[in-house]
Amino acid sequence: MADDITTGTQATADADDSGLHNATHGVEIQLRNLTKKYPGQSRAAVQDVTMTIPAGEIVALVGPSGCGKTTTMKLINRLIEPTSGEILIGGEDARKQPADQLRRHVGYVIQQGGLFPHMTIAENVALVPKMLKWAKPRITERVDEMLELVGLDPAQFRDRYPRQLSGGQQQRVGVARALAADPPVLLMDEPFGAVDPITRGRLQDELLHLQEELHKTIVFVTHDFDEAVKLGDRIAVLAEGSKIVQYAEPAEILARPANDFVRGFIGTGGAMKLLHVTRIADVELGAGVTAQAGDDAATVHTRLSEADEPWAVVLDANSRPVQWATVEDLAGKQGPVSDYGTPITTTISGRADLQAGLEALLGSDTDFVPVTRRRRYIGLVSLNTVQGAIQQLREQAKEHATVSAGEGGA
Known part of the structure; x- marks a missing residue:
């Protein structure tokens, strides 16, 4: 039964401070002639x-x-038993394991968190x-760690019941439960x-x-192609009987849909949806002048003057951007x-994708927004960055349209 497995759904950006660098990473899943x-x-x-x-x-199943x-998806953790075929998780045959044991090592996420x-x-x-059978002190520590991870204060939420939480909060608890035993695989x-569009977008970002x-x-199941594009490293477009019509990275599906069925799923505005598959880290970012928090203000002022730059990005000991320091701030x-x-x-x-980058810039008081990878500074994004990337996407879309027209004429 589903009650035997972990259930949950979202998390927050503070993972770097939670000791999660020691977490179990994902493993490959192979489905072979699964029926x-x-x-x-x-x-x-x-x-x-x-x-x-x-x-x-993240592989999105959409259809x-x-x-x-x-x-x-449920065949993977044997919530539904296969009629035939193979399921390999991390090279191990999932069908040879006791089903309840398998599920305890596969996180499972459903709508509204599935909380008891x-x-x-x-x-x-x-x-x-x-x-x-973890020891009680270890369980208590893990519960608090997971609640903090998903942005819920343990002291405030630990003793509450699901009915006392909003839908978004229940989803956060759900993902905390799904991750509590540190499984390598999550099924979502x-x-x-079941949440409103604003909360949905935030949970996707998290x-x-x-x-x-x-x-x-x-493995992320959705009927929403835009959600699949935003979240998926790869998308499998399924037809009746789970026939895989196309399985590829989002950009490839948007630029080269396999057939009319896939084109119908993409809908209108496929070229604009490319904004959602181009990640900020994949475009050319500004470097900017950086300084460590302990650097001498006069020295940083000199560096800014010599580089003819108006400000520096101040980084903490973990290379996270924490402060702007302008030439005027540091003078004398x-x-x-x-x-x-x-x-x-x-x-x-x-x-994050270019669309999210554009929204961040429009909501910022500055012309640049620091970009991070694992919360560490990697560069700056600006409106010019986004405009340049959009222009490149337009040119690629025109090239694709020309090729498609030529193939149609042939």
Whole structure:
């Protein structure tokens, strides 16, 4: 039963401070000729599915209702038993393991978190570690760590019940529970379908932040192609019977859809959707002048003057951007540069897409926004950065349109 496994859904950007660099990374999943046929039905629900899900990637299964995408996902952890075929998780045959043991090492995420209403938040998060017979002090520590990870203060939320939380908060607890036993694999079944659009967007962003730190292998089921484009490292477009019509990176599907079925799923504005598949870290970023928090203010002022730059990005001991320091701030000053300037209030992950970068810039008080990878500074994004990338995408789209027209004429 589903109650035997971990259930959850989103997380926050503070993973770097949670000791999660020691977390278990994802493993490869291989499905070989996987089939599910129910008794009395002439047509298989899942027919001969073969695909490889790379370790540490998010693979989105997308398709119309009834195509078998959720069934395919549930076959992986044997919530539904396959009729035939192989499931290899990290090279191990999942069908040779006891089903309940398998599920305790595969996080499972559903709509509204799937929390047990009669259990406190702490009890929900602790469910699988208790099944694994962890020591009580270790469980208590892990519960607090997971709640902090998903942005919920343990002191405030530990003893509450699910009914006392908003939908978004329940989803956060859900992901805390899914991650509590540190599984290498997460299965996520339309986890954001039951929340409002604003909360949904935030939870999607938090999943990307979390994945940047943890590198889990995530199978994400959705009927929303835009969500698949935003989250997926790869997308599998499924037709009836879980037939894989196209399996590729989002940019390739948008630029070169395999057939009319895929084109119909993409919908209108495919070229503009390329903004969602171009990650900020993949475009040319500004370097800027950087300084360590303990650097001498006069020395940094000299560096800015020599570089003819108006300000520096001040980094803390972990290379995280924390402060702007302008030439004017530092003029005639002595002591550490961190004593001067203004805090940096907006940063953006390099994993975020160009659309998110544009929104961050429009909401910022500065012309540049620091870009981070695993919360460490890697450069600056500006409107010029985004405009240049958009122009390049337009040129690529024109080239693709010309090639497609030529193929049609042939």
